[in-house]
Amino acid sequence: xxxxxxxxxxxxxxxxxxxxxxxxxxxxxxxxxxxxLGFFVFMLLFVYVGPYLWPIDATYIDIRARNQGAxxxxxxxxxxxGRDTLAxxxxxxxxxxxxxxxxxxxxxxxxxxxxxxxxYFKKLDGPLMRLTDLFLALPLLPLLLVIIxxxxxxxxxxxxxxxxxFILIVFVIGITSWMQxxxxxxxxxxxxxxxxxxxxxxxIGTPSHRMITRHVLPNVMSPIMVSATLGIANAIITESALSxxxxxxPSDYPTWGRLLFDGTEWLQRNPERxxxxxxxxxxTVLSVNYIGDGLRDALDPRIRGR
Amino acid sequence: xxxxxxxxxxLAIPTLLFISLIIFLILDLAPSDPTxxxxxxIPPEVRAEIRASLGLxxxxxxxxxxxxxxxxxxEPLNLLEQWTGLSFGDGDRTRVISWxxxxxxxxxxxxxxxxxxxxxxxxxxxxxxxxxxxxxISAYRQYSWFDQIGTFVSMLGFSxxxxxxxxxxxxxxxxxxxxxxxxYDTTHVVTDWASFVVQLKQIIMPVMxxxxxxxxxxxxxxxxxxxxxxxxxxxxxxxxxxxxxRVVVLIHVLRNxxxxxxxxxxxxxxxxxxxxxxxxxxxxxxxxxxxLIVAIQSGDIPTVQTLTFIFAVLIVLFNLIADVLYGVLDPRIRYD
Numbered sequence: 001x002x003x004x005x006x007x008x009x010x011x012x013x014x015x016x017x018x019x020x021x022x023x024x025x026x027x028x029x030x031x032x033x034x035x036x037l038g039f040f041v042f043m044l045l046f047v048y049v050g051p052y053l054w055p056i057d058a059t060y061i062d063i064r065a066r067n068q069g070a071x072x073x074x075x076x077x078x079x080x081x082g083r084d085t086l087a088x089x090x091x092x093x094x095x096x097x098x099x100x101x102x103x104x105x106x107x108x109x110x111x112x113x114x115x116x117x118x119x120y121f122k123k124l125d126g127p128l129m130r131l132t133d134l135f136l137a138l139p140l141l142p143l144l145l146v147i148i149x150x151x152x153x154x155x156x157x158x159x160x161x162x163x164x165x166f167i168l169i170v171f172v173i174g175i176t177s178w179m180q181x182x183x184x185x186x187x188x189x190x191x192x193x194x195x196x197x198x199x200x201x202x203x204i205g206t207p208s209h210r211m212i213t214r215h216v217l218p219n220v221m222s223p224i225m226v227s228a229t230l231g232i233a234n235a236i237i238t239e240s241a242l243s244x245x246x247x248x249x250p251s252d253y254p255t256w257g258r259l260l261f262d263g264t265e266w267l268q269r270n271p272e273r274x275x276x277x278x279x280x281x282x283x284t285v286l287s288v289n290y291i292g293d294g295l296r297d298a299l300d301p302r303i304r305g306r
Numbered sequence: 307x308x309x310x311x312x313x314x315x316x317l318a319i320p321t322l323l324f325i326s327l328i329i330f331l332i333l334d335l336a337p338s339d340p341t342x343x344x345x346x347x348i349p350p351e352v353r354a355e356i357r358a359s360l361g362l363x364x365x366x367x368x369x370x371x372x373x374x375x376x377x378x379x380x381e382p383l384n385l386l387e388q389w390t391g392l393s394f395g396d397g398d399r400t401r402v403i404s405w406x407x408x409x410x411x412x413x414x415x416x417x418x419x420x421x422x423x424x425x426x427x428x429x430x431x432x433x434x435x436x437x438x439x440x441x442x443i444s445a446y447r448q449y450s451w452f453d454q455i456g457t458f459v460s461m462l463g464f465s466x467x468x469x470x471x472x473x474x475x476x477x478x479x480x481x482x483x484x485x486x487x488x489x490y491d492t493t494h495v496v497t498d499w500a501s502f503v504v505q506l507k508q509i510i511m512p513v514m515x516x517x518x519x520x521x522x523x524x525x526x527x528x529x530x531x532x533x534x535x536x537x538x539x540x541x542x543x544x545x546x547x548x549x550x551x552r553v554v555v556l557i558h559v560l561r562n563x564x565x566x567x568x569x570x571x572x573x574x575x576x577x578x579x580x581x582x583x584x585x586x587x588x589x590x591x592x593x594x595x596x597x598l599i600v601a602i603q604s605g606d607i608p609t610v611q612t613l614t615f616i617f618a619v620l621i622v623l624f625n626l627i628a629d630v631l632y633g634v635l636d637p638r639i640r641y642d
Contacts, residue, residue: 032461137321137625138328139617141580142598146610147332149602237467241584244469245599257469264473271477278470286465293461 026298033294036287043284047093056084058091058254069270076276080266085259089276092254096281099170099239099255104231106174108181112224115185116212120193129186132179140176144238147172148247162253169248173235181227188220222299229292233285240281256281311630318622325618326377330370333607360405376402377612381412406606414597415613421492422593426582429513433520434571440521441528441567445536446555456525463522468581472515472588479511486511490591512589520578527570531563538562565635572628576621 027033061081068078076085118128148168155164192198192215201215240257242248249255251262256277263273348356361369380401401410440460444453480488486507496502535541536559544554583595590596594613601609633639 032458134321134324137325137618137621139576139580139614139621141583142610142614142617143329143332145583145599145602146329146614149605150333233465240467241469244584245587247602260470260473267473267477268481271481274470274473274477278466278474282462282466282470285467286462289461289465 023298027294030290030294030297032290033298036290036294039283039287040291043093043280043287044097047090047097050090051087054086054090056087058083058087059252060084060087070272077270077272079262079273085273085276088254088259089256089280092256092259092277093280093284095166095249095253095255096236096239096257097284099166099173100232100236103170103173103177103235103239104228106170107178107231107235108224108228110174111178111181111227112185112217112220114178115182116189116216116220118182119186119189120208120212120216125186128182132182135176136179138176141241144172144176144242145245145247148242152247161250165249165253169239169242173238177231177234177238181224181231184223184227185220188223189216192216192219222295225299226292226296229288229295233288233292236281236285236288307630307633310633311626314626314629318626322619322622323374325622326374326615327370329611329614329618330373333611334366334369372400373402373608373611376400377615384412402608402612404601404606404609406601406604406609411609411612414609415594415616418592418594418597421490421591422579422582422586422595425490425509425512425585425591425593426516426578428509429516429585430520430575430578432513432517434524436517436521437524438528438567441525442532442555442560442563444525444529445532448533453529457529460522460525463518464526467584468515468519469584469588471518472511472585475511475515476588488589490589492592512585512591515588516578516581516585519581520574523574524567524571528563528567531566532559535559535563565632568635569628569632572624572631575624576617579617579620 061083062078063081066078066080068074070077074084074086076089078084079088114128114132118125118132151168152165155168158164159167198211198215201211206214236256239248239255240260243255243257244261246261249258251258254262259277260274260281263270263277266273361372364372384401402412403409404411404414407414440456444456447453476488479485488511490508490512494501494505494508496505541554541559544558545551549558579594582593583598585591586593586595587599598610598613600606601613
């Protein structure tokens with residue numbers, strides 16, 4: 001009789017590993033994704049920790065420094081009222097990234113809910129997918145502009161000028177971008193339902209809600225995570241576009257898109273006022289897209305481990 | 307195929323009706339008053355008369371039905387009369403009237419349409435012309451330096467929003483170098499070579515901004531679709547028959563790879579119109595997008611409603627075209 005431990009040693013037994021370690025190993029091989037992750041973490045630190053290191057307030061007006069170029073006192077210059085651009089970039093990034101994250105969370109929640117329900121319950125599949133198709137046929141950018149224009153003042157007076165517009169923008173971006181996630185999740189749930197472990201779970205009498213939370217949801221996590229990264233990128237771009245069209249956040253509550261929009265009037269005098277926020281938006285979105293690319297590869301079991 | 311197309315066309319009607327209802331409800335239930343921007347000195351009874359003259363005192367159902375009749379029956383009949391010279395009925399039909407200018411919305415849209423179509427159309431064609439060769443070469447030489455640079459540039463073009471590239475182009479080419487004008491002049495008429503050069507100079511920046519954005523999206527699809535096909539058995543067969551590499555790639559693989567790409571191109575058309583809203587704002591083109599923004603800012607509900615609905619019609623129409631094209635191009639797909 002052979003010793004089990006001996007056999008394991010001979011065959012090069014590997015300690016059982018968590019699936020997420022494998023995912024991370026695969027993720028590490030994608031250089032762009034790693035770089036993107038690094039940059040995104042840097043951006044998060046810049047907007048959340050930065051204000052502690054850079055003490056100038058984003059709303060502090062130093063009228064003597066107005067329209068100044070880059071200097072040691074103001075590394076990114078100052079705007080027409082003498083507010084420090086670096087501090088405003090941090091404050092703007094905080095709003096932009098917060099909008100991106102919350103809008104993504106809302107749209108994923110909606111998308112996953114609709115996708116799982118449509119895929120799991122056959123009766124609801126038809127109506128829910130028709131609804132999804134209908135939302136896909138709506139002209140989103142014009143509708144977003146219209147909704148924000150019409151509801152802006154009411155929400156502002158109800159929730160205060162800052163929270164009102166934040167809630168409105170997160171809400172409209174969330175309810176207009178859940179459709180892709182819902183379609184992908186539904187497809188995956190439909191395929192999962194045919195698998196043996198689902199049949200086994202059903203045959204021992206697992207109720208539907210537990211089936212969904214224990215067996216279905218963990219198995220559709222990978223497409224959800226990939227849509228999450230793409231959702232952040234999409235939400236940041238949409239918010240900036242709205243602010244750029246003058247229908248997003250007000251000027252005293254800056255976001256990167258708003259800073260860019262305000263900067264276009266001073267294009268000839270201080271082009272860097274446009275370039276900094278533009279670079280911040282573009283690089284953040286680029287890094288998030290690369291993370292998404294890397295995640296897609298890392299979460300695909302056919303690619304992983306090769 | 308014909309029955310499928312007909313069925314889809316019939317299905318498009320309730321979809322469009324429903325979308326028009328949603329747009330109408332959003333605009334109608336919004337807590338904003340179209341007379342709010344008028345001076346406060348106007349007495350309330352005059353204000354009520356203004357509201358009545360805008361047709362706001364009718365119940366909602368009546369207004370929706372009226373808009374439907376005006377948009378779907380009256381305006382098409384007017385267009386038909388203009389095109390054919392025939393007259394239908396007494397010609398005394400109510401039209402969708404803009405609250406800003408008090409002129410028919412459809413006439414304003416007809417005035418703004420050419421600018422948008424020129425900029426958007428040229429940029430889409432430029433985008434396709436750039437994207438297809440890049441996608442083909444990237445896929446054929448996968449992981450070569452060309453592919454690496456190509457995928458990076460397309461990722462970049464896909465991530466950088468058009469309002470930043472547009473402004474960046476203005477900073478570089480208008481402010482610093484002074485090569486191109488930053489404002490698109492729509493009154494410019496091309497009569498001879500010199501004026502054609504001026505037109506070329508003013509259109510090149512908006513077209514490149516939108517074109518590069520479209521190209522980066524299409525080239526990703528083109529590359530993926532070429533890669534799918536390059537490993538298929540029929541490619542090996544074609545090579546084994548002794549066909550030249552050129553024929554294999556450009557005739558066999560390219561034609562098959564174009565099937566999904568063509569549908570993606572068709573699906574992208576309405577999005578390009580949406581994206582043109584931003585580009586038009588950057589370069590001050592007074593096209594449809596600019597009309598929409600101005601109408602939204604001044605609370606001109608009939609114009610907003612009509613324009614948004616036209617965008618919705620474009621989406622539904624091009625979805626249908628994409629589906630039909632897919633069936634026509636790919637004989638493996640049979641809808642019936």
